[in-house]
Amino acid sequence: MIHARGLTREFKVKKETVTAVHGIDLDVEAGRLVAFLGPNGAGKSTTLRMLTTLLPPTSGTATVAGHDVGQNPAGVRARIGYVGQKNSAGENFLVRDELITQGRCYGLSTRDAAARADELLDLLDLVPLARRKPGTLSGGQRRRLDIALGLIHRPDLLFLDEPSTGLDPKSRADIWQHILRLRETFGTTLFLTTHYLEEADNMAERVVIIDGGKIIADGTAERLKNDLAGDHITITTSTEQEAATAARIGNGTATGTTVRLQVPNAAAALPDYLRTLDGSGIRVTTAETARPTLDDVFLALTGRSLTDDDIPA
Numbered sequence: 001m002i003h004a005r006g007l008t009r010e011f012k013v014k015k016e017t018v019t020a021v022h023g024i025d026l027d028v029e030a031g032r033l034v035a036f037l038g039p040n041g042a043g044k045s046t047t048l049r050m051l052t053t054l055l056p057p058t059s060g061t062a063t064v065a066g067h068d069v070g071q072n073p074a075g076v077r078a079r080i081g082y083v084g085q086k087n088s089a090g091e092n093f094l095v096r097d098e099l100i101t102q103g104r105c106y107g108l109s110t111r112d113a114a115a116r117a118d119e120l121l122d123l124l125d126l127v128p129l130a131r132r133k134p135g136t137l138s139g140g141q142r143r144r145l146d147i148a149l150g151l152i153h154r155p156d157l158l159f160l161d162e163p164s165t166g167l168d169p170k171s172r173a174d175i176w177q178h179i180l181r182l183r184e185t186f187g188t189t190l191f192l193t194t195h196y197l198e199e200a201d202n203m204a205e206r207v208v209i210i211d212g213g214k215i216i217a218d219g220t221a222e223r224l225k226n227d228l229a230g231d232h233i234t235i236t237t238s239t240e241q242e243a244a245t246a247a248r249i250g251n252g253t254a255t256g257t258t259v260r261l262q263v264p265n266a267a268a269a270l271p272d273y274l275r276t277l278d279g280s281g282i283r284v285t286t287a288e289t290a291r292p293t294l295d296d297v298f299l300a301l302t303g304r305s306l307t308d309d310d311i312p313a
C-alpha cells in the first residue's frame with residue numbers, strides 16, 4: 001500500500017538547508033494499522049505530507065495506493081484519505097450535508113454521496129448529530145466527523161495526523177474504538193502519527209519510530225520492547241550505601257535508596273538477584289518488576305526520552 005525508497009525532503013531556511021526527512025525506506029502492506037512515532041521535529045508531518053502528495057520530495061520515490069506520488073498525485077489522492085490536525089469541516093452546512101458535499105467533490109453522484117454519508121454517520125455514531133452544524137459539536141464529535149469526511153470516497157488508505165491529541169481520555173478511547181471499528185468494517189489501511197506512546201503500544205500492529213528524519217526502529221511494539229529495551233527491576237534498600245552496593249552487584253543505577261536494573265526477563269532474574277543481595281547482607285525493603293515501554297525503546301536507541309519535550313505522556 002505504501003512503498004517509499006530514499007524519500008528525502010530538504011527545506012532552505014535562509015542560507016541553511018534543513019533535511020527534515022532523510023532517505024526513508026518504508027513498506028506498508030494493505031490492511032495494516034501502523035503508528036508513526038517520533039519527538040517534535042523528527043519529520044513525521046513532512047513524511048505524511050509527502051506520502052499524501054501535499055509536498056513534493058526533494059529526492060527519492062514513493063508509491064502510495066498503487067500510484068507514484070510524483071507522477072500521478074491525482075491518482076494517489078483519489079485512493080487515500082487524510083485527516084489532519086485541523087478541523088476539515090466548514091461551518092455553513094449541517095453535518096450530513098458537509099459529508100454529502102465532500103462526496104460530490106470526489107465525484108460521487110448525489111445519491112451515492114448521501115448513501116455513503118448515512119453509512120459513515122452510522123459507523124461513527126454521528127446519526128443523532130446529523131442535523132447539527134459542525135461548530136456546535138464537541139472536540140471528540142468533531143474529530144469523528146473529520147474521520148468520516150476522510151472516508152467519504154472509500155479510500156484504501158487513511159492517514160491520520162494525531163487523531164486523539166487534544167481530547168480528554170474518554171474521547172480518546174472512543175476515537176480509538178471508532179478507528180478499530182472502521183478498520184474491521186472496511187479493511188482500510190491506517191497510517192497514523194501519535195504522541196501517545198501507550199496508544200501506539202496497545203493499538204498498532206506495527207510501530208515505526210523516526211528521529212532526526214531517519215527511521216530508527218520498525219516492528220511490533222512487543223518485538224521492539226523485547227529486542228531493544230528489556231524489562232526493569234526496581235528495588236529499595238534501607239540505606240543509600242546498600243543501594244550503591246546493590247547497584248554494583250546488579251550492574252544497575254542507584255538513586256538514593258532506589259536501585260534500577262535492566263534485564264532481559266525480570267520475573268526470572270529477580271529471585272536470583274534477591275538471593276545474591278541477601279547473601280551480601282543487603283536488606284531489600286521493596287522489589288518490583290516492570291515491562292518496558294516504547295519510551296524505554298526510544299531511550300535505549302537515542303539516550304533521550306520521547307516525553308522529554310512538550311509531549312503528553
Ligand SMILES: Nc1ncnc2c1ncn2[C@@H]1O[C@H](COP(=O)(O)OP(=O)(O)OP(=O)(O)O)[C@@H](O)[C@H]1O
Binds near residue numbers: 011012018039046
Ligand atoms: N516549511 C518548512 N520550512 C523549514 N523547515 C521546516 C518546514 N517544515 C518542517 N521543517 C523542519 O523540518 C523538521 C521536521 O519537521 P516536521 O514538522 O516534519 O516534524 P514532526 O515530527 O511532524 O514534528 P511535530 O511532532 O512537532 O509536529 C523540523 O526541524 C522542522 O523545523
